[in-house]
Each structure stands twice: as structure tokens, then as C-alpha cells.
Amino acid sequence: MKIIMLGAPGAGKGTQAQMIADKYKVPHISTGDIFRANIKNGTELGMEAKKYMDQGLLVPDELTVKILLDRVAKEDCKDGYVLDGFPRTIPQAEVLDKALAERGESIDYAVDVDVPDENIVKRMSGRRACLSCGATFHLEHVPPKEEGICDRCGKELVLRDDDKEETVLNRLKVYHDQTQPLIQFYKNKGVMQAVDGTKSMQEVFDAIVAILEK
Ligand code: AP5
Numbered sequence: 196m197k198i199i200m201l202g203a204p205g206a207g208k209g210t211q212a213q214m215i216a217d218k219y220k221v222p223h224i225s226t227g228d229i230f231r232a233n234i235k236n237g238t239e240l241g242m243e244a245k246k247y248m249d250q251g252l253l254v255p256d257e258l259t260v261k262i263l264l265d266r267v268a269k270e271d272c273k274d275g276y277v278l279d280g281f282p283r284t285i286p287q288a289e290v291l292d293k294a295l296a297e298r299g300e301s302i303d304y305a306v307d308v309d310v311p312d313e314n315i316v317k318r319m320s321g322r323r324a325c326l327s328c329g330a331t332f333h334l335e336h337v338p339p340k341e342e343g344i345c346d347r348c349g350k351e352l353v354l355r356d357d358d359k360e361e362t363v364l365n366r367l368k369v370y371h372d373q374t375q376p377l378i379q380f381y382k383n384k385g386v387m388q389a390v391d392g393t394k395s396m397q398e399v400f401d402a403i404v405a406i407l408e409k
């Protein structure tokens with residue numbers, strides 16, 4: 196099962212991707228998480244990616260595509276995966292498609308988690324992220340058991356550098372310009388599905404499971 200999560204920044208792609216990964220025992224692959232782990236570890240890739248991420252811009256395709264293709268070629272991806280935050284541009288989607296086609300494979304589902312822009316900014320200011328394991332919390336909706344500490348791995352939770360309001364507004368613009376066209380791209384391939392991302396996390400998840408198990 197190969198699934199792509201689409202949706203605006205803060206729509207809940209990461210939250211739902213993790214729930215899908217847990218239920219169906221497939222890896223959750225987030226290019227944003229990979230970049231943040233690299234930033235935290237001070238790698239060259241991390242330093243390069245940070246320049247773009249801090250402004251709410253996309254990291255150039257040349258950097259992003261290789262990382263993703265290397266990741267999905269790993270052994271744990273042989274029975275499928277959930278991609279969260281990739282592809283984000285038409286060229287990225289085309290490269291992924293081509294790489295899969297060479298192995299006789301294709302994407303099974305693209306799921307758009309649909310949340311209007313008005314709801315996004317509010318959601319982001321409450322988010323707290325674990326830069327070690329990628330888990331996501333929310334001060335109101337999903338508070339961690341212990342304040343500031345990740346339930347899953349025990350490391351510190353932080354407000355992401357790119358969750359400042361002005362950067363979020365930039366990310367939304369970039370989303371509409373560069374990523375939203377992917378909805379039509381995957382419609383044309385007959386794999387596009389949408390869920391209402393303004394519902395509770397469990398309701399959104401139930402809607403996704405209904406799609407995957409139809
Ligand atoms: P990335 O990390 O992918 O960020 P994003 O797309 O902006 O999305 P977010 O992670 O902010 O939101 P999400 O949809 O995962 O929502 P979440 O589940 O956390 O990318 C960051 C940056 O990296 C990009 O800007 C770019 O620079 C770069 N990058 C990454 N991939 C790239 C690529 N392929 N190409 C180029 N550049 C790339 O939920 C948000 C909050 O809401 C959480 O607090 C959560 O608890 C809460 N929440 C979730 N669902 C609900 C719900 N139903 N009700 C109430 N609260 C909810």
C-alpha cells in the first residue's frame with residue numbers, strides 16, 4: 196500500500212500519516228522530518244535545507260528528490276509506505292512516478308486532508324514537535340502527558356522555527372502555488388481522495404480508513 200498525504204501546512208498530514216503507519220505497519224516517511232533531523236544534527240544537508248525552511252520556501256527539488264528516492268528504496272518499504280510532505284511540486288511527482296514505474300509500481304492512494312487557510316494559523320501556534328522522533332502534539336488538542344516532553348521518546352518538545360505566523364502565511368502561499376496543483380495531477384491518475392480535515396483527528400482517521408478499506 197503506497198499512500199501520499201496531501202494538504203496545506205498544518206492540515207494534519209503528519210498526524211494522520213503516523214496513525215496510518217501504526218495501523219497498517221508501514222513506514223511513515225516525512226521529508227520535513229528528515230530535513231529537521233538533519234538540521235538538528237548539523238549536517239550539510241540540514242544547513243542547506245534550513246535556509247529555505249525558515250522562510251517558508253520549498254527546499255529545491257534536486258536536494259529533496261534524491262533523499263526520498265533513497266529512502267523508499269530501503270528494505271522496510273517493500274510492502275508500502277505513507278509519504279507525508281512529498282511530493283510537493285509537479286516535477287517531484289513526475290520523478291516519483293517514473294522511479295516507481297521502472298519497478299512496475301505505482302501510487303495506490305493520494306489523500307488530501309482538506310482544511311481552509313483560516314483554521315491553519317491557529318492550529319500551528321499550538322503545535323509542539325519532537326525533533327528526535329517526529330511525533331506531533333498540540334497544546335489544546337493533543338497535549339503531551341508531561342509538559343514539554345515527548346510521550347513517545349522522552350525528548351524535548353519544541354515550537355518549530357517555521358511555525359511563526361508570518362512564516363506560516365508564506366508556507367500557505369507556497370502550498371497554493373506549487374503543491375495544490377498535485378490534486379489535479381493525482382485526479383488524472385484516478386487515485387485522488389479527499390477528507391474533511393476540520394473534523395476531529397479520530398473522525399479524519401476513520402474517513403481515511405474507510406477509503407483504504409473500500
Ligand atoms: P513539513 O514538515 O512537511 O511541513 P508542512 O507541510 O508545512 O506541514 P506540517 O508538518 O506543518 O503540518 P502537517 O500537515 O503535518 O500537520 P500536523 O499533523 O503536524 O515541511 C516543512 C518544510 O520542509 C517545508 O516548508 C519545506 O521548506 C521543506 N520540505 C519538506 N518536504 C519538502 C519537499 N517535498 N519539497 C521541498 N521542500 C520540502 O498537524 C498540525 C497541528 O494540528 C498539530 O499540532 C496537530 O496536533 C494538530 N492537529 C492535527 N489534526 C488535527 C485535527 N483534526 N483537529 C485539531 N488539531 C489537529
Ligand code: MG
Binds near residue numbers: 208
Ligand atoms: Mg508534518
